[in-house]
Every structure is written in C-alpha cells, then in structure tokens.
Amino acid sequence: MKKQALPYRIFRFYYEGFASMQLGKTLWAIILIKLFIMFVVFRIFFFKNFLNERFDTKEEKSEYVIEQLTK
DSSP: OOOOOHHHHHHHHHHHHHHTSTTHHHHHHHHHHHHHIIIIIHHHHHOOOHHHHHOSSHHHHHHHHHHHHOO
C-alpha cells in the first residue's frame, strides 16, 4: 500500500474529524470567513501597496528595499 503525502494526510485528518461532528460545517464556515477577513479585507484596508505608489521603476523599488534592509 502506497503511503499518502503528509499534507493530504493532515487534510484528511481534519476533514474526517469535522465531518463526524454535528457542528462541523458551521465550524468550517467560521474558519473560512476568518481566513477571508485576515487575508483579503486586512490587505485591502491596512496594507497598501507602498512601493507602487512611491516608485516608478523596479530599480528604484529594489534600491529602496535594499537600503531599508541594510540600515
């Protein structure tokens, strides 16, 4: 029998665990809503694309980043 990949086994572990629970679908919905808020809504409102607003070329952007990292 072929051994499954670790990410697949982890996914199956959680999937089967939540599926056997009475509130499993509700918990998955809450998790997905939280992830959406964290990665989409926060990015839109709190993490503006600073480099594109301030610099025009890739060279200017890379020089600025290198300068900030090496301070």
